[in-house]
Amino acid sequence: MNTFKPTKQLNHCPIAWQALNTPHAIAIESDTQSLCYAALNQRINSLSEQLIQLNMRKGDRLVCIASNGLPLVLLQLTCVRNGFIFCPLNPKFSDAERMQRLTLLDSNFIWQEGNPSSLPLEFESIITDPPVSSPVTIDPLAVVSIIFTSGSSGSPKAIMHHFSNHYYSALGSQTVIPLVGGDKNLLSLPMFHISGYATVMRTMLAGATLRLLTGKITIEQLKRNMITHLSLVSSQLQQLLDKSDFQSSELSIKHLLLGGSAFLSEQLQQTRQRGFNYHLSYGSTEMASQIATSTNNEKLQLLPYRQLKIANKEIMLNGETRFVGYFKGKAGIEWLNRQDYFASADLGKINEQALTVIGRKDRQFISGGENIQPEEIEKHLVQFSAVTQAVVVPIPDATYGHRPVAFIKWQKTQQPTQLSAFIKDKLIAFKQPLHYFDLPEQAGLKPNSKLLTEIALKLLLVN
Missing domain, CATH: 3.40.50.12780 (ANL, N-terminal domain)
Structure with missing residues (x-):
């Protein structure tokens, strides 16, 4: 040996x-x-x-x-x-x-x-x-x-x-x-x-x-x-x-x-x-x-x-x-x-x-072995002209452990398809949100990530 x-x-x-x-x-x-x-x-x-x-x-x-x-x-x-x-x-x-x-x-x-x-x-x-x-x-x-x-x-x-x-x-x-x-x-x-x-x-x-x-x-x-x-x-x-x-x-x-x-x-x-x-x-x-x-x-x-x-x-x-x-x-x-x-x-x-x-201690989560930092994704999402605020949270996934989803406060009209296309060349695929939801009015400037994850799971069950 x-x-x-x-x-x-x-x-x-x-x-x-x-x-x-x-x-x-x-x-x-x-x-x-x-x-x-x-x-x-x-x-x-x-x-x-x-x-x-x-x-x-x-x-x-x-x-x-x-x-x-x-x-x-x-x-x-x-x-x-x-x-x-x-x-x-x-x-x-x-x-x-x-x-x-x-x-x-x-x-x-x-x-x-x-x-x-x-x-x-x-x-x-x-x-x-x-x-x-x-x-x-x-x-x-x-x-x-x-x-x-x-x-x-x-x-x-x-x-x-x-x-x-x-x-x-x-x-x-x-x-x-x-x-x-x-x-x-x-x-x-x-x-x-x-x-x-x-x-x-x-x-x-x-x-x-x-x-x-x-x-x-x-x-x-x-x-x-x-x-x-x-x-x-x-x-x-x-x-x-x-x-x-x-x-x-x-x-x-x-x-x-x-x-x-x-x-x-x-x-x-x-x-x-x-x-x-x-x-x-x-x-x-x-x-x-x-x-x-x-x-x-x-x-x-x-x-x-x-x-x-x-x-x-x-x-x-x-x-x-x-x-x-x-x-x-x-x-x-x-x-x-x-x-x-x-x-x-x-x-x-x-x-x-x-x-x-x-x-x-922070908000980082792992998807398929990759470290995901929500703030990095949010930084790109808010660059889209129709987005006022973006909050990214993880949802459980049987294959990858977790996947990111995003809550969006829109400027005027909802444009999830255009936002998805906008983000495609900004972030690697596994960092691109799987779903987009409307950010609740009561969320405030520092939304509760755990609560938003629960809301996302309920919305996915309904849809």
Whole structure:
């Protein structure tokens, strides 16, 4: 087993380390090709040289706009090797959302899949070096990623992590969900999320195989590719449970990691009945993915290398995985003191060493694994000329956990069809309201979101 050990290999490039110790083990596999660790190391050597020739240096930000795939994985790992900062963006962002983040990142190094005017990189190119004969050292305290999240204000926050944060995140996860050489971990979550980024890191550090996903997850795909590890949000799990042949006895799955959204008790019961080992997980971008994880129950246990306490009912976080600061563009970097706990804005309690997450302090909700901030949607809705006031609230959804709906105070006449068309190119699809309702006259300037959700559910029942 070639899992990294604490401290001993912290300053070693994980890919070069695997190429030195298990060069012929398969690192990445897709429908069209597979790369062993030696070949993967050659690809990273080539991309490193290409980016350096383009005048990229340690600490520079590499903005990557692409769907999951081999190029994105190669760029993430190349950034780790060189101390470049990997900045993945959702390729489905609207022009306004993308520009907001590009302006903040303020980088001269942008690679966009399918865009010939972006960085000219050759991903198939290799440098035929002699086999790796000694470890390649890296700086574990180099910032290697900026991943965006949304705070209570609805504005995107650029979260910075050192390599060591990701390293200890993977090590802590390994104690509950072990990965070893020969295992296959499916990259089922997007790499512009911390969940996808962490999947890559956990797999590479363990010397296992990262299986790239083509299309949606299917039973046939899981079976044919002999997937052993799989991360799912609630909607993905439900789609699999809807298939009668999603059975542990029919598949190679050792561990299911469930996170990103609320899971119904019925879903977990079905998962147990079908023989799967599942792990509920509470995590965040700020803590480099997993914080607390359960095994075949709902009792979340704090993982190693994390610290947690409750202050005024709010979950406070620290440890080796905690992010190092916020990148604020031309305003500079807001570094966090090492000893400071991060206020998560999540309410929680600890009972018999098990963590229970009660909910958000603010209005944020999750839809299909995506964080939704109502204020961001409202900001775009009120830009429509016929809208005076907009209030967005979540309604429960069996597939996605929640979906947004909007209450509108109209200027004069109702124009829901026109408003829906107006918002289409302003927000990504999952942030676009599912329904529009009239805002009650008594709602006031600060409407009660819980009450509006109840009203929305009653209106939907009537209609």
